[in-house]
Amino acid sequence: MRKTAKFGTVLVILVLVILMGMISGCAKKEVKPLNFALSGNPDTLDPQKTSGTLTFQTVKSIYDTLAEPDENGVIVPALAESWDVSADSLTWTFHLKKGVKFHNGDAFTSADVKATVKRMLAEETGSPHNKEFGIISSMDTPDELTIVFKLSSPQASFLASMASGWSAILPKSLIDNGHDFDSLPVGTGPFTLEEWVRDSKVVLTKNEDYWMKGLPKLDKIILNIIPESSIQVQGLISGQIDIVFIIDSDDIPMLKANSDVKLEDNLTALIMVMPMNTGVAPLDDLRVRQAINYAIDKQKILDIAYGGGEPIGTFMDRGNAYYKDFTDLYPYNPEKAKQLLKEAGVGDDVELKLYLPQNYALHVKAGEMYQEMLTQVGLNVKIQLIDWSTWISDVYRASKFDLTVIGHTGKLDPNGTLRGYGEGKYVQWMNADAASLIKEAAITSKYEDRKALYDQALEIMAKEVPFVYLGSSYRTTGFRTDVSGFRITPNLDTFDFRWTEFK
């Protein structure tokens, strides 16, 4: 027995020695980088080849666009100093900034813009956005710093398109070489890519020659890809992470108590809704949809499931310049709901299937609350969890659902948000008036005129309620207290690190 014990002890010591050996001898100090927690791996770093938010969040620091939305969502000059639109809205002339350099040393000129847009339009690039640029009928470069786009039809959202992440400008020389932009992005942005370890981290270093003087302030950013949100939060607490983008509402009280961490709430550009399939009975009955709207305590779901937010009352994100308030239309009123259901003759004998995208825990949580509230007024709602790609293909594309819960991202241009509604887009809601208003607004360039058209369209949508309009949620970002100047680009959900610094 004594021998056995000795054997065991030797074993334990051996394991410890091995572990200690591994721990020591790998600690090096250098410039303090900013550690950011990114929830997933960008599929690619080529902004033209994807629609994935993670890509745009990453390449925002590497590339620039001709124009960009400022903190308030107003589109302001970036690589273009200014632009002119012809009276018929068909000719757009951009005047480019002088002295801008790509990371590879190339000077930025109108040729780069042209090559970039060409690449976007080329079939073999396989850009999911190339149809958006299909209205460009010609491009002219009268000089190095001027580019003229001619459109085949008026398009109010053209500027917004040019300000979107996928319109990042790539250097012509590399485009011509067939450079691998997937993994080695080269742009004019504030940071250059140092390293991308897929599924692990993206390391960015300061672009000393950036065209905005004195920016960026940070020397280095590490976007750490950490899929588990609890690990992100633990990283923030332990100081291994400086910024955590979205924080699960469950973690908020714990973080509030921590003096090393500060939290910031911003309204997101999200339109949180419960879409109703107006193409199937009994949801084709307006009274039923109204009843469902009355049955939902919207603020409660926003607060509990989404960690707070503001109600919207129509299909437009709260912070948008085109937003109009209709929140008084369907206040929480379960009695009214019951009454309307009675009128419509809908009881609990009708089973409504509520499809929830299972990888979005917040929507699932919200879905459970919706179910609970609808049950209160006598509806029979069954929850079914589905995965994301099934959600897209079955619910969104094929309209095979009764109810679902989702958050639509508000777009830089309202046309992106509203296009297709009234014409049967996935909730199968048909309304000729709304459809024609939306179409007209799409080709109206003047803000006041557009706003008037959208106000009417949004009002119809608010009254006809193909959705339960819940609200725009808050996003809580967590920072170490020594971090400041971090910005999130509205409507694009991308990160702007240019002003970020350690105090």
Place this chain on the structure above:
Amino acid sequence: MGKLTGPMYGILRGNMEFLLFLFRRFLRLLLTILIISTIIFFVIRVIPGDPALVVAGIDASDEDIQAIRARLGTDVPVAVQYGRWLADIVRFDFGESMISGASVNKLIMERFPLTLTLAILGIVLGIIVAIPLGVLSAVHRWSFWDYFGMVYSQMGMAIPSFWLGMILLLVFAVKIPLFPLFGSDSLKNLILPAIALGFARAAVILRLTRAAMVEELSKEYIITARAKGLTNRMIRYKHALRNAMIAVVTVTGIQFGYMLGGAIIVEQVFSLPGLGRLFLYAIYQRDFPLIQGGVVFIAVIFSLVNFAVDIIYSLLNPKIRIS
């Protein structure tokens, strides 16, 4: 042939025979891959979800989607897709990821070293803990070590590696910051995941080692060994353990295979860029070529592990010759 006897006899007797054996194994491997990949090919196309929709994002128009389908090659009948794919894989070309456009081979080979290292570390940790503990449990039944082993194996089976991983991180990366919370730069990043991964496997190996040792110790040749006046140490370690290892090796090999599966969860918790997460997201995104390539790759790895187990098995067990 003279002096050649024993386990490697079959290999050394004639290269021809060994080559033939390898060839047979290879054919079997190909057949396995064909069957598995065919099944997976059709299964992933039957389950709902369309990679073109994932690529396009929810705002794309129907035209966009058609264009993307054409580019991805999912616009033609499944049978045609299958034929194309078969034609590709005979050249060991698994195509390109539908989502990121990168070559499937490259994506897999990028991630494999990490997962392999993790699995090896896990199994090594498992073996270091399980085999000595299993032997001690068997030799000193109902002793402290035996109860310790029993408690351990119960825990190992019951504790999910996800939970264990979280706890390890909270304790050894947050409370006592010995290890990093995330990242994949050094071997240090792999220690906690390897423990999380090896813990449950060790429990299985431990139980088996104990059972195998108990069984071997009750066999008749142990009586012979005792009748020869051998010491207990010789009886246990020279005679019984050697035989017990035969079963242990087999199971350890299978456990090693499971490690690759267990890696998915552990890689998620520890933010490691391994195969598990690659395949997990491939499935989320319906990235057909990547899923197919991944399944074939795992099948190959499993076969190689099995092959290695067979070789070790035949080295340990002279009754099984390679033939």
Place this chain on the structure above:
Amino acid sequence: MEKLIELKNINKVFKSHKLISVKKDDFVAVDNVSLDIKKNTVFGLVGESGCGKTTLARSVMFLDPPTSGEILFDGKDIASLSGKELKLYRSRMQIVFQDPNSALNPKMSIYRCMKEGLVNRRYPKDKIDTRIKELLDLVGISSSYVNRYPHEFSGGQKQRIVIARALSMEPEFLVLDEPVSNLDVSIQAQIINLLLDLKDEFSLTYLFISHDLNLVSYLSDEVAVMYKGQVVETAETEKIMKGPLHPYTLKLFSSAPGKNSVELFEADESYREGLPEGYTYFPPEPDSSLQLIDIGEGHSIGCYALNG
């Protein structure tokens, strides 16, 4: 006497199953065996383990049909029978193995185990209980034990139960494959006496397989000696006991215990005892084929013709 079983040129080859193989190592377990078993007699089959005795028995029972050759049961070729007829024929033949433990399901009481066979052959339901009692009585197991399980019985008792179960099918022919080798001497005698009694009472015919020469010579009317899948000598028991001829038979007989250290008989090439002119016991060519030559009065020996 009438023949019950006729075996004609029975061969049983076990094929090696390999996808790709360099060599074919098929194993010939039974090599061209012909035997006649007469009604109500005991036919003894002796030989060392691995000589093909059991394989031959399984072939005769059609448990593992022979690779080639004919088996006539009561003059009928078994191979020609349809599935239904074969089932019927098979119930007329029963087999008792060496190890009763593997023959009895440990989870079934003796009653259920006996009943199974009777139900299978549609024995009148109301008479099953009585029949089981009768059968157990017959083999000397108290019928008060019917609800016990196999492990509650000794080896000898289990073997009796196996025999009772075989008898429940009312067979005419029993293959006894070393039925007493695992039993103690005193029990062995009881079972042998029982088997002889049953044979007389029900006019049974036995194929008795054993490596115990003393037992076979006590029990059998005729004996065949098998060696490496072939029958090398066959005759009436008395004849073969008094004058064994084949060198292998002699070797076997000389090594039987109880003779006080007899040296093992080893024949050399010159040994030709009992052979007709032009024959030899040793294959003149590696692939010469063995012939069974009748040297009179049903005594046959296996030998090779010298010239082709």
Place this chain on the structure above:
Amino acid sequence: MPKKRADKRAVKRADSTLEIRDLNVSFIQGEKEANALRGISLSLKRSEVHSLVGESGSGKTVTSTCVMGLLPTPPARINAGEIILGDQDLLLLEEKDRREIRGKDIAMVFQEPARYLNPTLKVGDQITEMLILHLGMEKTEAVERALEILDLVGLKGGKRILDSYPHELSGGMKQRIMIAIAISCNPSFLIADEPTTALDVTLQLQILNLMLSLKNRLDMGILFISHDLRVVHDISDWISVIYAGRIVESASRETLFADPKHPYTKLLFESIPDADKRGKRLQTIPGKVPDAENIPGGCAFHPRCPIAEEICRTSQPETKNLGGNHTAACHFIGKQWKN
């Protein structure tokens, strides 16, 4: 073999008998106590084969394992008795000293060599490990010696055999290896527990002849354990018949076969089938060997005995010497009965 070591062994060679005296062993299982051995006495001289014959469950194997010191205690309990080798009572020795004797002075051969040999060790290692352990030989020296021993047990092929694994050898060869292992340290006594039961008759004869010749060459005493009276007839000098944990009759082979005195012995002889008894019914012994838990009172054989009377039920017969050390334990020695 080096001379020095031979000398050392010669000193030890004083022990000429292995004597078991009144050995009483029982197995405890919970409340139950099974009397496996109820006073076994026998003595084994060097260069003599002493056979212990009995049916299964009679206590043969318990006796041999007890002599080897391999009986697990518990569940076994040695209640009384001595096992004397030279001037030592083996039962009083420490386990460490016991181990010294095992294999070196008393060796054992088992029934099924296929199971009693380690399947994953080369037979060479299985032979030499003992030489290295007990005789302190170097590996090369031990291999030399192992080759000599192989020759002794009639295995041609030398090194090739040593490099084989058990499964590569035939049954007969395996049993020769078992014997080679047993005799490797020149033991004074060899216990052979049914060494030929698993073998075919021709091999059985070879192994028996081998054991006899080794006995003579190595001056060993063999305790031969068997249930087969015919095998015992061929090999023994002396035979003891064991029934229900007691020796009921013990005599030289000639005497026992010519003039068995105990009814059990007689019945055993008569129950053996052979050609001479053709056409006659075999003599049977009714009932079965009692299990050690339920041994009948008085003479344990009385329920099956054709001549039993009242006294057999109540009193256990003493072992009587019938002259020439022929002993038997029966109240009615030599009494005849009609079948």
